[in-house]
Amino acid sequence: MSELLFPRQKRLETLFYLMIVFALLGPSFGVPVADFRLTFFRVAFVLLAAGFVLRLVGQKQLAASHMMPVRWYVTFFAFWFLYGVVSLAWVMNYGYAVRYLSYLVFMMPLSLAFPYFIDTEQKFWKTSRILFWVFASIVFFGVFESITLLHLPTSAVFGKASASVTTVFRNQNDFASCITIALPFLISALYMLNLKRKHKWFIYITGILALYDLMATGSRSNTSFALPLASLVLVVGLTFVMERKRITKKNLATALIAIIAAVITVNVLSQLFLSPEAREQAKTKLSSTFGFIMDVQHSDWSLDDGSDDVVKGETGESATVRKYLILNGLRFLQESHYMGVGAGNVEAWMDKYGVKVNKVNIHNWWAEILVNFGVIVFVLYMALYVWMLWRLWKLASLKHSPSLSPVMRWGAYSCLASLTGFFFGAMAPSTCIGFTPMWVIYGLSLAVIVVGENQKAAKTQ
Known part of the structure; x- marks a missing residue:
């Protein structure tokens, strides 16, 4: 029985190596399926997960x-x-x-x-x-x-x-x-x-x-x-x-x-x-870079100055937008009683309540x-x-x-x-x-x- 299980473990290890390769290569390696892109990483992941479950059921132990x-x-x-x-x-x-x-x-x-x-x-x-x-x-x-x-x-x-x-x-x-x-x-x-x-x-x-x-x-x-x-x-x-x-x-x-x-x-x-x-x-x-830091430091730290418009610094909007994304996020955290706005919902909150920003990702x-x-x-x-x-x-x-x-x-x-x-x-x-x-x-x-x-x-x- 052990001789039969050994190659199965080797196959799982091979799937593991394939999974990490395609994980780094990302969605570039995949096929479009309708509006969804089926990546090779997901394929390798599912095959590895299925093999892992079958091995767990067969051996009755996690090892x-x-x-x-x-x-x-x-x-x-x-x-x-x-x-x-x-x-x-x-x-x-x-x-x-x-x-x-x-x-x-x-x-x-x-x-x-x-x-x-x-x-x-x-x-x-x-x-x-x-x-x-x-x-x-x-x-x-x-x-x-x-x-x-x-x-x-x-x-x-x-x-x-x-x-x-x-x-x-x-x-x-x-x-x-x-x-x-x-x-x-x-x-x-x-x-x-x-x-x-x-x-x-x-x-x-x-x-x-x-x-x-x-x-x-x-x-x-x-x-x-x-x-x-x-x-x-x-x-x-x-x-x-x-x-x-x-x-x-x-x-x-x-x-x-x-x-x-x-x-x-x-x-x-x-x-x-x-x-x-x-x-x-x-x-x-x-x-x-130095100007970027100065833009972060010198821009207003308040979100309630009467204007919701994006603030432009000496280096452009990037520094100030990133700063206000975090400040908005901290406000949302406080309003959620520090329990968090929920999985993946900072984007939804930022889209609806964010001020001085033009992005939703934090x-x-x-x-x-x-x-x-x-x-x-x-x-x-x-x-x-x-x-x-x-x-x-x-x-x-x-x-x-x-x-x-x-x-x-x-x-x-x-x-x-x-x-x-x-x-x-x-x-x-x-x-x-x-x-x-x-x-x-x-x-x-x-x-x-x-x-x-x-x-x-x-x-x-």
């Missing part, structure tokens, strides 16, 4: 004892979803709520599938390689898109001669957030992993092209805040995750040369490949959770997020986890930097509920905790 280190995250996800279902009792728009809950039905299991299927270091390494190749494909297509101005049908600028680089995403901010989530893994792999020279060169080139794509997006929050913050974590944590004997003057000089070469190469590529419009667009947005993941689901869910989410960072840090640290393997230490270190940078990266997309790179990095971090802590426990026995 998830290795997930004990992340049991509170599983519990929270269940509570979060149930809270969303209960919120149907007070939502303004049922259609928005059902759509939002349907996203949670797909995204929560996507994250939890990582710690379930990745129960060994070998599986973590295999998953990391798969994710790298998907990311590299997206990055290389971004370069192609920036040169040809040919966009995929799922892009918001499809059919237009637009300089925006979106790749498999709907807009450039989503693509930029994906880049800043992935870059810490590429950067740290160059000095933490024992790789062949040709592999390091390919990772280095992919990283440079990813930076080029990031510049092309012109995303302020990712380029000016998320990436520098993630890089700061990598730099500060360097002496804690690597043996001191490896941090030599020669290695530091090599790293400095590599950084300078990368900066020069990105600038040269921008001059060669980006259109004048794209260069000017990116330059204007990135150079106006454009901030943290505010999105807070306003939709209230204080209880938000506090639990943030507490578990910070706890995750702390546990990743302890795994990455040589002092706290001297017996951890280099691969798992790299995973913990990279996830820590990535999730820290996402504090700002989460403020770029209009909404993150369907932003699969976020759910993937969340799930990968859970998998690192599972494998890492189980590995530590096994070696201390």
Whole structure:
């Protein structure tokens, strides 16, 4: 019987790998069915879910004892979803709520599938390689898109001669957030992993092209805040995750040369490949970061000044609109008695009651959770997020986890930097509920905790 079940488990793992590939590639890979687009991600998800249920019925056990280190995250996800279902009792728009809950039905299991299927270091390494190749494909297509101005049908600028680089995403901010989530893994792999020279060169080139794509997006929050913050974590944590004997003057000089070469190469590529419009667009947005902050600070903090019109700052409407989206959201939260306006209903409230805004998406993941689901869910989410960072840090640290393997230490270190940078990266997309790179990095971090802590426990026995 076990011989029959073994290949079934292997097939489930294959479906898992296909699911995460298509999750990152998004709706670009799918077929239109009437007014609905059936994505390959949904197909793989449903097949995996069906196979999982059949295996559960056949074996009469979940086989998830290795997930004990992340049991509170599983519990929270269940509570979060149930809270969303209960919120149907007070939502303004049922259609928005059902759509939002349907996203949670797909995204929560996507994250939890990582710690379930990745129960060994070998599986973590295999998953990391798969994710790298998907990311590299997206990055290389971004370069192609920036040169040809040919966009995929799922892009918001499809059919237009637009300089925006979106790749498999709907807009450039989503693509930029994906880049800043992935870059810490590429950067740290160059000095933490024992790789062949040709592999390091390919990772280095992919990283440079990813930076080029990031510049092309012109995303302020990712380029000016998320990436520098993630890089700061990598730099500060360097002496804690690597043996001191490896941090030599020669290695530091090599790293400095590599950084300078990368900066020069990105600038040269921008001059060669980006259109004048794209260069000017990116330059204007990135150079106006300080002005963006000033627009947020100097614009009125009151929503009741007698005018409902959009306020235009020195850098345009973006800064003030994002500010007033959050202020409106906080007002809605207060009016909901801090229980939240209900799953996905911040858009309905913003459309009906929002002032000084011309958008309905709140454009901030943290505010999105807070306003939709209230204080209880938000506090639990943030507490578990910070706890995750702390546990990743302890795994990455040589002092706290001297017996951890280099691969798992790299995973913990990279996830820590990535999730820290996402504090700002989460403020770029209009909404993150369907932003699969976020759910993937969340799930990968859970998998690192599972494998890492189980590995530590096994070696201390």
